[in-house]
């Protein structure tokens with residue numbers, strides 16, 4: 001996967017200032033900083049797995065990137081015609097996913113809002129603008145990552161997706177993860193974390209730690225929309241995303 005030019009220092013400083021790091025000092029000489037002890041991977045209580053609905057795409061992992069891309073396209077076409085749950089009734093678009101189909105990092109949100117429903121793309125409203133800045137702050141562009149949601153159709157009035165709607169859409173998300181084969185996943189917010197981890201633990205207890213989803217190390221952090229409502233969540237989110245950046249860089 002190609003990397004873009006580094007984010008200008010001025011943009012990173014503006015973002016850090018925005019999230020509460022008001023004073024940043026330049027060191028006169030390099031100082032050795034001991035790495036913080038690695039946070040233990042959390043074992044969360046897991047609900048008994050519910051059967052995944054069979055989708056019309058093959059279940060076996062496709063080998064090459066070309067085959068995976070072709071399968072992703074047929075999966076998107078299947079989703080575009082999906083009527084598995086009531087969310088199909090009110091949608092303008094099916095918001096399947098966007099970004100690099102071979103990305104090292106895949107981020108998963110809750111479900112489309114009004115702007116996403118209008119444009120057919122994930123995270124293009126106000127929360128999406130903040131997500132773009134967060135990604136820039138860890139040296140990534142949206143084109144380099146893959147972004148998807150737990151449910152692909154907008155829940156009316158931006159309500160939480162219901163468990164049966166999450167379940168109806170689960171096969172698409174699981175297959176997207178299998179096809180992208182990311183090195184790391186990020187679950188954005190409670191709904192995504194609960195759907196991916198099969199837990200109902202409060203987000204405050206499961207964020208900032210590494211979990212495993214389909215064999216992929218997965219960081220849970222706050223949803224960008226929550227950061228827009230509560231500035232105090234910006235700093236812990238930045239700390240979570242620094243862990244993501246460091247683990248990506250470590251390969």
Ligand code: URA
Pocket residue numbers: 109110111112113116121122123124125127128149225
């Ligand atoms: N919130 C989400 O969880 N996903 C989107 O695509 C937009 C807002």
